[in-house]
Amino acid sequence: MPELTLTQNPTHTRHGSNIGQPLTRREGVLKVTGEARYAADNHPDGLLHAVLAVSSIARGRVSFLDVDAAKRHPGVVEVMTPSNRPLLAEDPDAKVHPFMFRMELLQNDQVRYANQTIAVVIAETLEAATEGAALLAPRYETLPARIGLDAGDSFVPPAVGVGNPSEMRRGDVEAGLAAASTRIEATYETAAQYHNAMEPHAIVAAWDGDRLSIDTPSQGLAMAQGRIAGLFGIAPANIHIRSPYLGGGFGSKGLISGPQVLGILAAKMVGKPVKLVLSRQQMYGPVGHRSASHQTLRLGIDGDNRLTAIDHRAKVATSSFDDFYEPAADASHTLYAAPAIATSHSAVRVDTGTPLFMRAPGEATGSLALESAIDEAAFACGMDPLAFRLTNYAEVEPITGKPFSSKALRECYTKGAERFGWSKRPLAPRSMRNDAGLLVGWGLGTATFPALMFQAEARAVIRNDGKGAVEIGAHDMGQGAWTALAQIAADALGLDLDQMEFKSGTSDLPDAGIAGGSAHTATAGMAIHDAGATVIKKLADLATSDERSPLFGAGNAGVAARGGRLSRRDDDTRGESFGDILTRAGLTEIDARGKGTANPAAQAAYAMHAHGAVFAEVKVDPDLGQIRVTRMVGAFACGRVINPRMVRSQFHGGMIWGLSFALHEEAITDRRSGRILNANLSEYHVPVNADVPSLEALMIDEHDPHVNTLGIKGVGEIGITGSAGAVANAVWHATGVRPRRFPIRIEEMIQS
Ligand code: MOS
Numbered sequence: 001m002p003e004l005t006l007t008q009n010p011t012h013t014r015h016g017s018n019i020g021q022p023l024t025r026r027e028g029v030l031k032v033t034g035e036a037r038y039a040a041d042n043h044p045d046g047l048l049h050a051v052l053a054v055s056s057i058a059r060g061r062v063s064f065l066d067v068d069a070a071k072r073h074p075g076v077v078e079v080m081t082p083s084n085r086p087l088l089a090e091d092p093d094a095k096v097h098p099f100m101f102r103m104e105l106l107q108n109d110q111v112r113y114a115n116q117t118i119a120v121v122i123a124e125t126l127e128a129a130t131e132g133a134a135l136l137a138p139r140y141e142t143l144p145a146r147i148g149l150d151a152g153d154s155f156v157p158p159a160v161g162v163g164n165p166s167e168m169r170r171g172d173v174e175a176g177l178a179a180a181s182t183r184i185e186a187t188y189e190t191a192a193q194y195h196n197a198m199e200p201h202a203i204v205a206a207w208d209g210d211r212l213s214i215d216t217p218s219q220g221l222a223m224a225q226g227r228i229a230g231l232f233g234i235a236p237a238n239i240h241i242r243s244p245y246l247g248g249g250f251g252s253k254g255l256i257s258g259p260q261v262l263g264i265l266a267a268k269m270v271g272k273p274v275k276l277v278l279s280r281q282q283m284y285g286p287v288g289h290r291s292a293s294h295q296t297l298r299l300g301i302d303g304d305n306r307l308t309a310i311d312h313r314a315k316v317a318t319s320s321f322d323d324f325y326e327p328a329a330d331a332s333h334t335l336y337a338a339p340a341i342a343t344s345h346s347a348v349r350v351d352t353g354t355p356l357f358m359r360a361p362g363e364a365t366g367s368l369a370l371e372s373a374i375d376e377a378a379f380a381c382g383m384d385p386l387a388f389r390l391t392n393y394a395e396v397e398p399i400t401g402k403p404f405s406s407k408a409l410r411e412c413y414t415k416g417a418e419r420f421g422w423s424k425r426p427l428a429p430r431s432m433r434n435d436a437g438l439l440v441g442w443g444l445g446t447a448t449f450p451a452l453m454f455q456a457e458a459r460a461v462i463r464n465d466g467k468g469a470v471e472i473g474a475h476d477m478g479q480g481a482w483t484a485l486a487q488i489a490a491d492a493l494g495l496d497l498d499q500m501e502f503k504s505g506t507s508d509l510p511d512a513g514i515a516g517g518s519a520h521t522a523t524a525g526m527a528i529h530d531a532g533a534t535v536i537k538k539l540a541d542l543a544t545s546d547e548r549s550p551l552f553g554a555g556n557a558g559v560a561a562r563g564g565r566l567s568r569r570d571d572d573t574r575g576e577s578f579g580d581i582l583t584r585a586g587l588t589e590i591d592a593r594g595k596g597t598a599n600p601a602a603q604a605a606y607a608m609h610a611h612g613a614v615f616a617e618v619k620v621d622p623d624l625g626q627i628r629v630t631r632m633v634g635a636f637a638c639g640r641v642i643n644p645r646m647v648r649s650q651f652h653g654g655m656i657w658g659l660s661f662a663l664h665e666e667a668i669t670d671r672r673s674g675r676i677l678n679a680n681l682s683e684y685h686v687p688v689n690a691d692v693p694s695l696e697a698l699m700i701d702e703h704d705p706h707v708n709t710l711g712i713k714g715v716g717e718i719g720i721t722g723s724a725g726a727v728a729n730a731v732w733h734a735t736g737v738r739p740r741r742f743p744i745r746i747e748e749m750i751q752s
Contacts, residue, residue: 026486055116056675072135077124081118085105166344195289214264228264232264316348318354492533628691666743
């Protein structure tokens, strides 16, 4: 790995206040110059190439593979099929805990979805492996594919998302609806979406006896290590994973996937290093996706324009063989202060890969429906949608009754509205046109995402040359985690960024937990903060108990670390350098470990969420139905901002995904064959530059004293929530047509 410099120019050196600085990405230059080495860029000596052969049917069994034809190809070394693949220590269909998802590792000849692996061809070159895979010419015994939310009997899932109850209620919804003077009932449909990280899942695996060395992108190194250890029956410590750079993950790299394990199996089979990279098409199946949803909302509103009831029912899909349920209805738990709320989920099993975590799982899907319904309710009450939200947003979390640890939503609404110019919005739809005759509409969506924390550890070191280091196996998917975490590390150690090393991205470093749930900066950051505070305390103990130190007798509480020195809080001039303290004590270095985890007492007492408000402008061609988002303003309150440049970029990314959710993304699965018809980036639409308007993300100051010592909430996923609804509501305001099916289609606009 090339050397990473922590600072790119001198203005990036800040004494004791690295947090809050808009530093550029530490690895930015390496990335834009092509120096950053992603997993698939590794070419160990003797490397062979593996290519997956995948199923073209969605259900049935493989009855024949022409392995001989593939093996006759001059470049092909081996063909791995269910009949010859190396044994595993664990059944890939075992489910020891709910977050261990089943994999297709050639355990039998069954096919459970299209694009499932049915063989792996290993060859001298990528071309030979690809040709070998094509020569397999599989035959199948095909069963009818079950596709779509009406494909089978529906059932109540055992749990949704990460173990949330499938149904929750507070108060009497039917009574609330009966007492309402205005009622809204509407069903919204959202499409299946697939993670389309720029970097596909890739692995370079090499065995040395029972030791395994892997290059692969991972959002959760320790979990990947544990899962691989279980499957291969080796100690986690025998597995070394390098994951310095990820070209996006979006949740699909949170758990090790079947194809990655197949790369390891292939390397084991041939006794040589093997590289396996998924094609874009092969990403549509084995690495997770977001289920389609049908969501029905019923709202009751009384004569004072206050919500009396929210009923949010979601129907989602899971695979035929495993359980993950998009917790879409849970979006109605926290935002609006109805005295009665009920949320429930039902599900159907279909012949696709198992859906999994995908950026704001549940919140993105559910808030689009909720924000659309709230908008419908506001209009039915003759109210401005912002005024309606200001009347109805929750002061305490409705579903739990807990106070919020902090909530700056009102400020998000008012500052966002002011910046956008919302006060000029006419109430009636289809009442604004621009000079070119395009219909113009303005919409609003509320954003919210829980402030989560998982478990992380870090190690901090101070050396007698006065420099320091922080070690943590953190994950940078491109969001800038390494930069933000290094800023936290520098402040924790009382060093300038260029006086410390930040080591990250490999599995031999302390476990940083998972980079997901928008919780990485808070969790890993708190581990770093804790490790830093402990090592500084050790250093202070050395100095204040040493008669030769100018700090003798100052006591820990009276000492501060800054610029590589400890000094008395009451007299800055009395102090000494870290190096002098260690040298006099005869130590080359001093270290400490720290932990980052949620505070259970605070979690029990408070509902912890980030909040925001997104305003969107669309222009719709009245003849062609073409929709263009022309302007978006988001205002977000997400606790302490560690690096405003990175945070703004996260908000922008989220807002673009929201736009994409409303207007672009849809995986289309053929109901007869069960094949995904647009498993590529030309027909699965994601926004390109021309689709993305002027974006503005305002950061609203928020001091949350309860979430964690640093006051950090997540910023990664909240931008999607709110944004999709804002676009949908703007389309309604432009056209008078209420979008109920997403992505919104041109033909629905033309019918207006
Ligand atoms: Mo995520 S879906 O928390 O990467």
